[in-house]
Amino acid sequence: MTDTVYYIICGVLSIGVLLGINMMSKVKSAVKGNRLSALCMLAAVCVTLYKYQIFSAGMMWAGLAIGAAIGIYLTIKVEMITMPQTVALLNGLGGAASAVAALLTLAAVNTQTGIFAIVTGGIALAVGALTFSGSLIAAGKLHKLLPQKPTVLPAHQALTTVSFLGMIAFIVLLPIKPELMMSISVAGLVISLLFGIFFAIRVGGADMPITISLLNSTSGVAASIAGMAIGDILLVSVGGIVGASGLLLTQIMCRAMNRSLASILFSKAASPAKSAKPASPSASSSKEASETKAQQTGEAKPAQQELTATGHADKSQLPSWFSDAKEIIFIPGYGMALSQAQGLVKQLADKLEAMGKNVRFAIHPVAGRMPGHMNVLLCEVDIPYDKLYEMETINPDFDKTDLAIIIGASDVVNPAANTAEGTPIYGMPVLAAEKAKKLIICNYDLQPGYAGVPNPLYEPNPNTMMLLGDAKESINTMLDSLKTKGGTAGSASGGISAGTGTEASSEQAGTEAQIGPWFKEAKEIIVIPGYGMALSQAQGLVKQLADKLESMGKNVRFAIHPVAGRMPGHMNVLLCEVDIPYDKLYEMEAINPDFDKTDLAIIIGASDVVNPAANTAEGTPIYGMPVLAAEKAKKLIICNYDLQPGYAGVPNPLYEPNPNTMMLLGDAKDSLNKILENL
Known part of the structure; x- marks a missing residue:
């Protein structure tokens, strides 16, 4: 294969990957786009093998077989609820692959190796290693193997700064001290792994969508720079595409939260407002433990709790509320994902539409634990994509909405984001659910959301109804209220x-x-x-x-x-x-x-x-x-x-x-x- 033919094929495959990513931005073509990008990647592997005539490498074939087997296993075993941590893990593996390629490149350095290859190898090693360790921390937090709250170590800022400067120093020293190449490389690898841990461990679970998006970007950047180090134009191209698309998504999500990326990754966790009473640590811990146990064992969560405070609407009013409402907006959140309640949400929406209601879904860009988390869950149960509205589009409509139904969301609908200075969510744009004429909140309990900021929506209000407990139980309560005598709707309870x-x-x-x-x-x-x-x-x-x-x-x-x-x-x-x-x-x-x-x-x-x-x-x-x-x-x-x-x-x-x-x-x-x- 001549270089000209190889470059043409590389260009076609890169365009194919770009086209696939573009198709994935639309639900109707997302599956085809994913397949197109995957096929282009497979073709890229085959073209590379043919170009360099390395078909006889037995270890390579063994690696391909093991990787394919793991991929098939994950395809079968991974459930939608664990998709965020799976994405984080895959980002980490991408970074690890780039780091290994860079380390081997540096190990093979000789007197004929140019400074460009050495420097790019060092950068790829650093970025790949921090992507790997950061992604493992993110996956651990999402899977509740690690605390979901931000973890701030003693002198955390100093450790982060020193490790970052250490990475820079390692890259600078590589071409200056070639005789110490492997020693410097190993030291740089360790420092980069530590930096990935330091920056990821202080990010809370609620900020994980942005962190995952960023790590997706860094995995692409690492691959692209590794391609420069080994002289592979195809790896440079595809890695650059992944890096650019991930960074663009990260910027979009940061704007949606009205926060800078640096404030999310490096600033200390903000304290709750002085006027707000924080949730007790024991209550928060017990809640997290009970949710984790329910997820792992499949046990039912506690039965729906009765609200102790007075002044909220009673659930006996559900039939009249639904009967009177014409404009209804659903607001899904991470609680819906935890409960896997999207199927019941679909049934409730269908029932309401059959009653002549106009039903829409308001999607906050950082709801859930990965970019597009709510979109994926709702589309999984065939809720039409044109029913899903972004925050900027639907926020002006809340004051004309008869009924808003919040399902497992808190921070993304918390009006305190507009007033509670000094809190983690202050200044973050939120869904204006409080403007709806009536409000049903289906949350596990009355504790604040992940940011720890008390939500004014939970305060007693005759136009607010609190349905506490597992989201499935709460939605079943609503479905039961919609039963009609002699009608065709079956009981949600069987x-x-x-x-x-x-x-x-x-x-x-x-x-x-x-x-x-x-x-x-x-x-x-x-x-x-x-x-x-x-x-x-x-x-x-x-x-x-x-x-x-x-x-x-x-x-x-x-x-x-x-x-x-x-x-x-x-x-x-x-x-x-x-x-x-x-x-x-x-x-x-x-x-x-x-x-x-x-x-x-x-x-x-x-x-x-x-x-x-x-x-x-x-x-x-x-x-x-x-x-x-x-x-x-x-x-x-x-x-x-x-x-x-x-x-x-x-x-x-x-x-x-x-x-x-x-x-x-x-x-x-x-x-x-x-x-x-x-x-």
């Missing part, structure tokens, strides 16, 4: 209903009392998972149910429709995640002939993929689509959120009254728990 949406008699549909007998009589059981199981994250309970049934001597299998869920193999991934044996998962063509010999089929959050109307309803989106023949089973239990049609909007005949069909309506976890209780 109910048993016939196809009409009302309580069915034993002549119309199976009842809760029949759960035990139905399972006792059944020998052949097929479980059909769908997107509702994914939304509820109920696969763990599905595993428990299957194990319980097998211990009772039942033959349990899983029927997998190829398009169930939101990506190829979605159901397979979720079920294998909880160690359901792969040989228990059957493709549609293999299991469909067995449904007429099946005693009991259990549908969990699936609709279109089991809708018999696909065989008869001409002109509908699903007509002609092969579906799982669940209707042929002798008895059928359907665990769906409500009686609405599936995504295609085609009514499902399985929901019609039938003495051999049992409807368990509500969240899939609640329905599965009800089944387990009756076994």
Whole structure:
């Protein structure tokens, strides 16, 4: 391959990466953009291998295989709630790769090596090392392996300054003392690692979106400079693109917070305002500990607490508040992410829109723990992107809003940011939720947000309603309040209903009392998972149910429709995640002939993929689509959120009254728990 051809290919691949990044700025094309950039990176690796003819390096192939295996493992295992720390970890690995490349370059220095290669190697080593250590600290804070609060060491500012000057000195000394190259390089590596720790450990969890964005930028800068050191134009180009885009995003987020990057990274944590009473350390610690335990064990958080202060609206007013409101704005925050409540938020928004309400979502640029955190979570549950509004766009509309619903957000809606001088959030632009006519706040408790600044929105107000506890429980409370007599909305807490949406008699549909007998009589059981199981994250309970049934001597299998869920193999991934044996998962063509010999089929959050109307309803989106023949089973239990049609909007005949069909309506976890209780 000639140099000219190589440079042309490098240019094309760099443009491809740029195009992919541009596509990722739009939700509709984000997945394609991500794939395009990934393919360009793969092509870049292949082109580099071919250019330098290094196909015979066995260690290289082993490294590629190990890296690919780790990447595939992370793809399968990492849940959305842990995506911020995963991004931080990947940033760190990028920095580490650049540091290793730079260190090897410096180790190979000889009399023919120019000063440029030595200096760029030193800079790449320093930037890569600080990116690695800083990213590990960020990931540790986000995963609660380290304290989330800013950690300020004795003489912290001096340590940071000395380590920074030490990095500069190490880079300057490299070309001056080539005979001490490795000693200076190792010392520089250690100093750079320490600097990364010093600057990252004093950043609090609430500022992590900016820190992650910055570390993403430095990983690109490190790669680009490493490319200069080893003379690889492609690495220089792609690293520069990543570095520039990360730095631009960092600047945008800093402007949104009305803070400089230096104040976030190097200044001491501001103290709460004197007039504000800080939260007690013990309360804050216990809250963090309880949330961490709930995340790790899957245990339910404490039941919704009653507000002790007087003057707030009572939750009995929910129906009238929703009935009267026409303009509604949701404000999601990190509490929604912790609770994984975005699926229920989607259901609540859909229900309100069905009632004729105009529903929008207000997104603060630093809500969550990584750039775009709220956007990712809401788009994951198919909330249209045009419903998500940036702060500058939607803030003028709050005074015309009938009802604002805050879900797990505090600092980003705290009006004290405008008045509480000397606090960490003073001067930060916030969402103007206080201007809404009525306000529902779904927060875990009454403690201040991450910045530790008391929120005036929590003060008694007849136009403010506090729903305390886990966000899922609070949203279920709101969904329960929207139920109508004889309507079609299912209970958010899980109910048993016939196809009409009302309580069915034993002549119309199976009842809760029949759960035990139905399972006792059944020998052949097929479980059909769908997107509702994914939304509820109920696969763990599905595993428990299957194990319980097998211990009772039942033959349990899983029927997998190829398009169930939101990506190829979605159901397979979720079920294998909880160690359901792969040989228990059957493709549609293999299991469909067995449904007429099946005693009991259990549908969990699936609709279109089991809708018999696909065989008869001409002109509908699903007509002609092969579906799982669940209707042929002798008895059928359907665990769906409500009686609405599936995504295609085609009514499902399985929901019609039938003495051999049992409807368990509500969240899939609640329905599965009800089944387990009756076994």
